[in-house]
Amino acid sequence: MKKAYALAAVAALALSGCATQVKTLPLQSSGERHGDLFYGEQTHPAVKTQLGTASYSVRIARRTDDADTACGEALSTALQKVRQAIQDRHGNAAINIKTRFHSTQSASSTSYTCGVSSSAAAIAVTADIVVLDAQ
Numbered sequence: 001m002k003k004a005y006a007l008a009a010v011a012a013l014a015l016s017g018c019a020t021q022v023k024t025l026p027l028q029s030s031g032e033r034h035g036d037l038f039y040g041e042q043t044h045p046a047v048k049t050q051l052g053t054a055s056y057s058v059r060i061a062r063r064t065d066d067a068d069t070a071c072g073e074a075l076s077t078a079l080q081k082v083r084q085a086i087q088d089r090h091g092n093a094a095i096n097i098k099t100r101f102h103s104t105q106s107a108s109s110t111s112y113t114c115g116v117s118s119s120a121a122a123i124a125v126t127a128d129i130v131v132l133d134a135q
Contacts, residue, residue, distance in 0.1 A: 020117040022104050025071055027112055036086060037079065037127075038095040042109040047095070049131040054085035054094065059122040070121035071114035075099070078125040085129050094127035 027039060038044040058078040062070040082094050098107045101115035101122060114123045 020101075020115045020122075021067065022101050023067060023071055023114050023116060024106060024111050025068055025114065027108075027110055036083065036093045037097060038093060038109075039097045039112075040107040040109040041096075044093065044095055045132040045134075047130045048133050049091075051089040051091045051129040051131065053126060054082055054129050055124065055126040056081040057122070057124040059120055062116065062118065062120050067116040067121070070116050071112075071123065074114055074121040074123045075112055075125070078123055082125060082127050082129075085127075089129050091129045091131050093130055093132045095130055095132075097125065097127040100124045100126075 056078050058074050058081070060070065060074050060077060065073075078099075082097070086092065086094055096107075098105055099112040099114070100106065101113050101124065104113050106113040112123070114121055116122075
């Protein structure tokens, strides 16, 4: 019985460094251009045509970079997929962009939510693909 407790303690210690941290980071730290992307309730021109919802989950292997950089890379990868959906559906923007990691969601126009561990960063992005009226 003592041996089982010792093995459980060793396993718990080994896994304690693998914990995933949920982070909320400012959007400008991602290095993303925002011209065709409107986050949360961010104001945008009138919607001419609604083309559906796009939702993508991205998990990237973390290199030696810090947690914030890894989250920024995951966000960038997810937003590339959103931009591809805009193009594929003949839209010109994505509105109501939300980010989440598991049950922690952000519909903010200034920040995003990401999960990061020592080995990976992950994010889910959901957006409405639309055609906006020309300004």
